[in-house]
Amino acid sequence: MHDLNLTFIGSGNAFSPAGLCCNGFLVNDRVLFDAPPQALSSLNTVGAEINEIDAVVISHHHGDHFLGLPFLLLHWKWKGRTKPVQIVGPRGTEVLGKDIVEKVFPGSLRDIGYDLEWIDAKPGSPLILREGFEIEPYPMVHDPELSMCLGYKTRVGATTFSYTGDSVMCDSVLDLTKGVDLMVSECASRADRIPVHMNLVDDMPVVRRNLASTSPLILTHIAAGVDTNGMANTYVAEDFKRFSF
Numbered sequence: 750m751h752d753l754n755l756t757f758i759g760s761g762n763a764f765s766p767a768g769l770c771c772n773g774f775l776v777n778d779r780v781l782f783d784a785p786p787q788a789l790s791s792l793n794t795v796g797a798e799i800n801e802i803d804a805v806v807i808s809h810h811h812g813d814h815f816l817g818l819p820f821l822l823l824h825w826k827w828k829g830r831t832k833p834v835q836i837v838g839p840r841g842t843e844v845l846g847k848d849i850v851e852k853v854f855p856g857s858l859r860d861i862g863y864d865l866e867w868i869d870a871k872p873g874s875p876l877i878l879r880e881g882f883e884i885e886p887y888p889m890v891h892d893p894e895l896s897m898c899l900g901y902k903t904r905v906g907a908t909t910f911s912y913t914g915d916s917v918m919c920d921s922v923l924d925l926t927k928g929v930d931l932m933v934s935e936c937a938s939r940a941d942r943i944p945v946h947m948n949l950v951d952d953m954p955v956v957r958r959n960l961a962s963t964s965p966l967i968l969t970h971i972a973a974g975v976d977t978n979g980m981a982n983t984y985v986a987e988d989f990k991r992f993s994f
């Protein structure tokens with residue numbers, strides 16, 4: 750693997766167990782996967798260059814993955830952004846995102862000094878971001894009341910990694926283990942069987958077994974008590990931790 754850096758701006762699930770920030774991570778300092786409510790605060794904590802982020806890739810519209818977007822748009826309008834940005838997400842991301850930001854920070858989308866492009870991600874339709882990331886969306890099984898829940902397989906240069914977003918164990922989770930140099934998987938509990946999520950003791954051994962043994966597995970969207978459970982080449986995300994591979 751070559752030069753893949755992941756900086757976690759949060760590692761917890763929606764309940765912020767033990768005070769963990771909600772899950773999201775920045776790849777190579779340029780592409781943010783998910784926008785948790787505290788995204789702006791966390792990006793400042795890790796010293797990210799917020800106006801240099803080229804794209805935000807949203808997995809689904811649950812608040813712990815999405816509600817940081819208004820703060821990013823507020824920052825970009827008022828803190829001198831000039832560089833274009835792309836926001837990628839499931840069907841409805843543009844309508845919902847604009848609606849929320851205009852209600853909570855009115856005017857954040859008016860007279861902005863940068864190009865803002867909203868992109869619908871659809872399974873079966875790979876995308877190439879301006880930054881060069883090649884993104885392939887996968888349909889995940891999580892909350893049928895949302896427009897869609899997505900996972901992503903992403904190629905950056907010669908390296909490919911995948912991210913499950915939120916999901917139960919399903920065919921797409923297994924697809925996301927194939928042909929990747931690194932996988933980031935949700936793991937919302939240790940042993941509790943939450944109907945819309947995966948856990949450490951039942952599901953992660955399946956993920957680990959299907960993933961190449963040489964490919965690291967990073968567990969995120971965690972609850973207190975999630976550890977590596979003795980699995981090889983497996984890591985647990987931590988708030989503000991940077992992984993380099």
Ligand SMILES: [Zn+2]
Pocket residue numbers: 809811891915
């Ligand atoms: Zn969710």
